Amino acid sequence: MNLVELTRATVRLGGQTVLENVDLSVRAAEILTIVGPNGSGKSTLLRTIIGAVKPSAGQVVRKPGLRIGYVPQKLHIDPTLPLTVRRFLSLPEHVSDTAAAEALDHAGAECLSRQQMASLSGGQFQRVLLARALLSKPDLLILDEATQGLDQPGSAAFYRQIETVRRELGCAVLMVSHELHVVMAASDRVICLNGHVCCEGAPEHVASAPEYRALFGTGTQGALALYRHEHNHSHDHEHAHDHGHSHDKDRAAS
Ligand SMILES: Nc1ncnc2c1ncn2[C@@H]1O[C@H](COP(=O)(O)OP(=O)(O)OP(=O)(O)O)[C@@H](O)[C@H]1O
Secondary structure, eight states: OOSEEEEEEEEEETTEEEEEEEEEEEOTTOEEEEEOOTTSSHHHHHHHHHTSSOOSEEEEEEOTTOOEEEEOSOOOOOTTSOOBHHHHHTSSSOOOHHHHHHHHHHTTOGGGTTSBGGGOOHHHHHHHHHHHHHTTOOSEEEEESTTTTOOHHHHHHHHHHHHHHHHHHOOEEEEEOSOHHHHHHTOSEEEEESSSEEEEESHHHHHHOHHHHHHHTTTTHHHHHHHHHHHHTOTTSSOSSSOSOHHHHHHHHO
């Protein structure tokens, strides 16, 4: 069974139709990315998937017992508040030292436990938010513009960590980002949204679809061509899902 299944989901907010007849499935262990221009309904779609927004028509079915981990865009913490990473992970519910250490380890933040939240860099802060999302051992990890404010190497490193998380924990990942070529290269499947699903499929397929080009132009073609080339020559790499050329992807991204 798919983790989440939307069937002809329509969402109206404030008298406006934000999503119309959206069909979407999230499959186990896949990395699925939603791209779309500003105001195209990406955040609303995530909120519908989580269950925070109810569709006015159509259906949303979540796998029974589905555990969702959510990494927000940002979280404001009063910089004058003394709060270590370890204590932050135990808010609002206490977690064991072992669980906290494991989550930090998976998020690539194992050495941050004793640091003050206020002293973290943007990239370290996002990794701590990722660790917090992993505490619930999610089947589905959702990231909404989780690299906003990070520079390009920082974002690329964060997406590499997401690929590692998926490989180590086997969770599905659903993300929204404006960094089209970086996230698309890291995805198994891409959905292009503009109130409705314009097109979907493998990153290469979406990047060359007329609907996608009409919305975003052809700016990502070079990066995706490089990605496809590397992908086709990845036989000597270790993991089917770890395309094994993250550095090439970073280069493509820069
Ligand atoms: N609670 C709400 N009430 C009324 N309108 C809303 C509400 N939430 C979102 N909208 C409208 O729905 C549309 C889609 O918003 P949404 O935030 O889902 O888009 P988005 O693709 O995530 O945008 P961005 O890329 O700018 O973050 C916008 O026109 C927005 O004004």
